[in-house]
Amino acid sequence: MSTALKNLSNFNHTTIPSGVGMKIGIVVAEWNIEITGALRDGTIETLLKNGVSENDIFIKYVPGSFELTFGAQLFCQNNSIDSVIVLGCVIQGETRHFDFICEAVSQGVTNVSLKYNKPVVFGLLTPNTLEQAQDRAGGKHGNKGDEAAVTAIKMIHLQKHL
Numbered sequence: 001m002s003t004a005l006k007n008l009s010n011f012n013h014t015t016i017p018s019g020v021g022m023k024i025g026i027v028v029a030e031w032n033i034e035i036t037g038a039l040r041d042g043t044i045e046t047l048l049k050n051g052v053s054e055n056d057i058f059i060k061y062v063p064g065s066f067e068l069t070f071g072a073q074l075f076c077q078n079n080s081i082d083s084v085i086v087l088g089c090v091i092q093g094e095t096r097h098f099d100f101i102c103e104a105v106s107q108g109v110t111n112v113s114l115k116y117n118k119p120v121v122f123g124l125l126t127p128n129t130l131e132q133a134q135d136r137a138g139g140k141h142g143n144k145g146d147e148a149a150v151t152a153i154k155m156i157h158l159q160k161h162l
């Protein structure tokens with residue numbers, strides 16, 4: 001699985017529903033904040049571009065990616081929130097920490113999403129290097145935040161119209 005051949009910010013091939021009236025929570029990990037801050041900015045820009053109101057975007061910070069799941073759960077407990085986007089960056093290191101965090105977040109957000117019946121969008125970068133992260137946080141492969149924003153809008157639309 002690779003994003004090297006795909007630009008994360010290119011949506012010319014797909015129809016994006018209007019985000020007007022949608023309420024979206026964003027949880028941002030403070031670890032690697034130069035990357036996660038860029039993901040956050042991309043997410044906000046794309047939500048606004050697709051009709052989500054600035055007043056309907058709610059941002060909270062957690063210390064690291066491991067805490068993203070709990071942050072998502074807190075948002076999901078709020079009935080007015082339609083979807084939650086989690087943004088983090090775990091860079092492959094020399095220890096197995098990487099595997100534990102990635103596994104915990106992917107499993108955790110899936111569980112929260114199903115438990116609360118709300119889309120929780122997985123905006124976690126898991127690169128081998130800082131350069132690969134930069135490439136996907138507004139660099140040559142686009143911005144994973146853009147992809148996360150469009151995913152949230154599409155999933156809310158799907159849930160409301162099925």
Ligand code: DLZ
Nearest residue numbers: 029031063064065066088089090091097
């Ligand atoms: C401890 C840790 C390490 C080694 N690496 C990262 C990382 O690359 N990205 C990230 O978001 N968080 C990292 N953390 C912090 C953990 O996610 C978590 O915040 C701590 O283990 C405390 O629970």
